[in-house]
Amino acid sequence: MAEVLVYVDHVGGVVRKPALELLTLARRIGDPVAVALGEGAADTAGTLAEHGAVKILTHDAAEYAEYLVVPKVDALQAAVEQVSPAAVLVSSSAEGKEIAARLALRIGSGIITDAVDLQASDEGPVATQSVFAASYTTTSRVTKGVPVITVKPNSAAVEQAPAAGAVEALNVTFSEQATGTKITSRTPRESTGRPELTEAAIVVSGGRGVGGAENFALIESLADSLGAAVGASRAAVDAGWYPHTQQVGQTGKTVSPQLYIAAGISGAIQHRAGMQTSKTIVAINKDPEAPIFDLVDYGVVGDLFEVVPQLTEEIKARKG
Amino acid sequence: MSLRIVVTVKYVPDATGDRHFADDLTVDRDDVDGLLSELDEYAVEQALRIAENSDDDVEVTVLTVGPEDAKDALRKALSMGADKAIHVEDEDLHGTDAIGTSLVLAKAIEKAGYDLVISGMASTDGSMGVVPALLAERLGVPQVTLLSEVSVEDGVVKGRRDGDTASEQLQASLPAVVSVTDQSGEARYPSFKGIMAAKKKPVTSWDLSDLDIEADEVGLENAYTKVESAAERPARTAGTIVKDEGEGGKQLAEFLASQKFI
Numbered sequence: 214m215a216e217v218l219v220y221v222d223h224v225g226g227v228v229r230k231p232a233l234e235l236l237t238l239a240r241r242i243g244d245p246v247a248v249a250l251g252e253g254a255a256d257t258a259g260t261l262a263e264h265g266a267v268k269i270l271t272h273d274a275a276e277y278a279e280y281l282v283v284p285k286v287d288a289l290q291a292a293v294e295q296v297s298p299a300a301v302l303v304s305s306s307a308e309g310k311e312i313a314a315r316l317a318l319r320i321g322s323g324i325i326t327d328a329v330d331l332q333a334s335d336e337g338p339v340a341t342q343s344v345f346a347a348s349y350t351t352t353s354r355v356t357k358g359v360p361v362i363t364v365k366p367n368s369a370a371v372e373q374a375p376a377a378g379a380v381e382a383l384n385v386t387f388s389e390q391a392t393g394t395k396i397t398s399r400t401p402r403e404s405t406g407r408p409e410l411t412e413a414a415i416v417v418s419g420g421r422g423v424g425g426a427e428n429f430a431l432i433e434s435l436a437d438s439l440g441a442a443v444g445a446s447r448a449a450v451d452a453g454w455y456p457h458t459q460q461v462g463q464t465g466k467t468v469s470p471q472l473y474i475a476a477g478i479s480g481a482i483q484h485r486a487g488m489q490t491s492k493t494i495v496a497i498n499k500d501p502e503a504p505i506f507d508l509v510d511y512g513v514v515g516d517l518f519e520v521v522p523q524l525t526e527e528i529k530a531r532k533g
Numbered sequence: 534m535s536l537r538i539v540v541t542v543k544y545v546p547d548a549t550g551d552r553h554f555a556d557d558l559t560v561d562r563d564d565v566d567g568l569l570s571e572l573d574e575y576a577v578e579q580a581l582r583i584a585e586n587s588d589d590d591v592e593v594t595v596l597t598v599g600p601e602d603a604k605d606a607l608r609k610a611l612s613m614g615a616d617k618a619i620h621v622e623d624e625d626l627h628g629t630d631a632i633g634t635s636l637v638l639a640k641a642i643e644k645a646g647y648d649l650v651i652s653g654m655a656s657t658d659g660s661m662g663v664v665p666a667l668l669a670e671r672l673g674v675p676q677v678t679l680l681s682e683v684s685v686e687d688g689v690v691k692g693r694r695d696g697d698t699a700s701e702q703l704q705a706s707l708p709a710v711v712s713v714t715d716q717s718g719e720a721r722y723p724s725f726k727g728i729m730a731a732k733k734k735p736v737t738s739w740d741l742s743d744l745d746i747e748a749d750e751v752g753l754e755n756a757y758t759k760v761e762s763a764a765e766r767p768a769r770t771a772g773t774i775v776k777d778e779g780e781g782g783k784q785l786a787e788f789l790a791s792q793k794f795i
């Protein structure tokens with residue numbers, strides 16, 4: 214069976230969930246060969262093998278942490294040359310898309326970004342994408358070279374599929390461009406203890422209607438009662454009430470959780486672009502005409518300062 | 534010293550309009566009003582701020598690849614304060630994908646001459662967000678992308694990139710390709726004076742032969758990817774909407790329980 218390269222996003226050896234989702238999709242097309250780079254790369258092997266990686270190519274060098282993007286492109290290109298894969302899958306983070314794009318150009322291939330599903334076909338993998346603020350669904354194929362495809366988080370289930378998972382060292386020679394952009398300092402994001410926004414099964418978001426940074430505590434309590442991630446509209450972010458890392462929408466994160474709860478958010482097209490593919494959508498808004506109500510499975514027309522605390526209490530009571 | 538900045542801009546269909554696909558599965562650009570992609574306004578803005586804060590002789594050129602109407606996007610950027618514009622237009626370009634577009638932009642940037650390229654973080658229509666990285670790869674210069682803060686001094690560009698897991702400070706020597714996010718600073722509105730001045734600013738037109746690009750390197754037929762189908766997403770079935778009469782939170786909890794979320 215053909216091999217499929219999967220670029221593994223990990224933090225110090227802890228594999229991020231989207232990488233495991235990629236393994237699920239890769240198995241539809243062929244035998245997954247994982248590529249893990251940087252500090253802790255070899256520590257990813259156990260988890261990757263459990264989820265279907267037949268082989269894990271690893272390489273560690275200081276360059277991966279000290280310079281932007283290009284060292285990883287060099288490594289992935291080396292892996293492509295070593296494996297001759299049927300496709301290369303990368304998760305659709307900002308960095309993932311940049312790595313994938315540069316790789317595609319180097320190996321003379323086409324690239325598809327932000328796939329939400331992937332199926333095998335006689336003519337190679339077919340990617341489903343959601344476009345124009347998720348108002349259209351398209352299917353596409355790469356027609357030249359080895360298909361390079363980036364996939365959005367939450368596009369597939371994580372599945373156990375034990376495989377050999379043999380660890381092999383990858384030989385990487387860095388290009389002249391590798392050291393072009395130096396990362397002079399890095400401030401890790403403080404952990405909130407909540408799930409990662411793009412990976413969460415439930416997201417609770419607040420907008421301008423929340424009315425102030427201090428009131429986001431209401432949104433956070435509701436989120437915590439459900440084990441959810443917290444999101445925000447751009448209006449709330451621009452007002453300085455919540456960090457930009459949590460913005461949902463066209464210029465923030467795209468989320469596709471099982472449940473999305475929007476409180477005090479009107480539902481502008483740019484916000485919808487980031488959440489419209491959520492399975493179940495719920496909104497709380499005092500304006501019955503708010504466009505968000507066009508999307509909802511359940512909506513409450515009312516004051517979020519009344520509805521949200523009552524909801525949180527009721528959830529806590531039911532969960533006991 | 535002089536500093537030549539090229540800002541890449543895209544003319545896109547208005548996101549608040551009814552965007553759809555043409556019969557050949559390319560983005561329909563005829564039926565919807567177009568405009569300068571809002572995300573590219575941030576790139577123009579940063580170029581102008583760099584120019585204003587510099588003692589060097591800075592020249593800001595805006596560059597677009599697109600149909601005749603794309604001149605509107607250039608005019609807007611010129612009226613914000615850019616010095617001159619380049620419009621690459623050729624009928625063979627119809628349907629060109631990101632890989633092909635990056636080729637055309639890179640050739641035009643090289644022909645124009647540059648020290649710094651500034652792009653927006655993504656377009657508001659295709660929104661792949663890969664063109665800046667592709668330009669850096671093609672031009673063989675550092676990629677300093679997705680910056681929410683940017684500065685240029687003594688031939689060095691610095692900036693802050695807020696990533697998923699960390700915020701990073703980046704640094705590279707010019708020439709370089711930069712992209713800026715919508716967090717980089719509100720874009721200015723063109724003044725009346727700016728709009729009048731823009732009418733007199735030079736707009737150079739190039740076609741593929743000016744850039745030594747063959748027709749078989751671009752266009753829909755030669756794209757590296759093929760859209761096989763495009764279907765309008767079925768409208769979501771109308772949900773239940775209740776008015777809060779004091780029990781709204783409890784009713785919502787009941788719904789969530791019925792859907793097994795609690």
Ligand SMILES: Cc1cc2nc3c(=O)[nH]c(=O)nc-3n(C[C@H](O)[C@H](O)[C@H](O)COP(=O)(O)OP(=O)(O)OC[C@H]3O[C@@H](n4cnc5c(N)ncnc54)[C@H](O)[C@@H]3O)c2cc1C
Pocket residue numbers: 419420421422423445446447448449460461462463464465466476477478479480481482483484487497498499500503515516517518571572657715
């Ligand atoms: C290029 C571009 C990119 C953009 N990217 C994004 C993006 O990534 N994400 C994003 O979100 N936006 C984005 N926007 C902005 C977007 O157009 C909207 O301005 C924004 O989403 C509005 O946020 P909001 O819904 O919180 O605020 P508003 O539109 O002001 O809505 C607030 C809502 O809260 C309700 N409300 C007020 N008080 C209460 C209360 N007490 N109880 C209940 N409801 C209440 C109001 O009825 C109203 O519906 C972008 C815009 C542009 C031009």
